[in-house]
Amino acid sequence: MKYRGDFTPQALEDLSKLDGLRDLMMKRLTEATKELAKQFNQEERKVLAEHLRQPPPPPPYKGGPPGTPGPPPSHEGPPSRPMP
DSSP: OOOOSOOOOHHHEEEEEEEHHHHHHHHHHHHHHHHHOOOOSSHHHHHHHHHSSOOOOOOOOOSSSTTOOOOOOGGGGSOOOOOO
């Protein structure tokens, strides 16, 4: 992994440890998923695989109470004007 900026030797060592922990976590997650899939029949495995391909949901909107919809997307633009 390539890092930018000026890092102290301790910071570089810490980053290396984090990378190692991330790798270990992904290996454990992969093994747990394989073990889970062994319990399913072929059709259930297909459903599990499809579920795992889905992107994660967006983070919750923190501008209001839980369940509050977030602000509108910025690409919507202003409302259209009536034609003359």
